[in-house]
Amino acid sequence: MKKQNMVIGLLLFFVLTNLISCASPEYESQDSGFFSGILHGFVFVFALIGKLFGADVGIYAEHNTGFFYWLGFIIGLGGLGGGGAASRR
Numbered sequence: 001m002k003k004q005n006m007v008i009g010l011l012l013f014f015v016l017t018n019l020i021s022c023a024s025p026e027y028e029s030q031d032s033g034f035f036s037g038i039l040h041g042f043v044f045v046f047a048l049i050g051k052l053f054g055a056d057v058g059i060y061a062e063h064n065t066g067f068f069y070w071l072g073f074i075i076g077l078g079g080l081g082g083g084g085a086a087s088r089r
Contacts, residue, residue: 034072
């Protein structure tokens with residue numbers, strides 16, 4: 001039962017992440033900041049897979065605020081890759 005709840009939770013997470021991360025190429029808003037960097041760090045894997053298959057998707061936001069965006073991006077990457085393994089223990 002516990003494993004089934006984890007699988008459902010992960011599936012829901014991936015579906016919601018994919019729905020949130022979709023925007024048209026013409027979409028331009030203000031500069032991306034710290035929290036946008038965290039979100040982009042989490043969806044980096046999906047963007048990378050899209051790039052590998054030839055889709056015209058960006059790996060990071062071109063219009064960002066600089067240091068704080070990149071700090072959030074690194075935290076998002078770390079939470080996706082390293083945070084999951086540490087919480088299992």
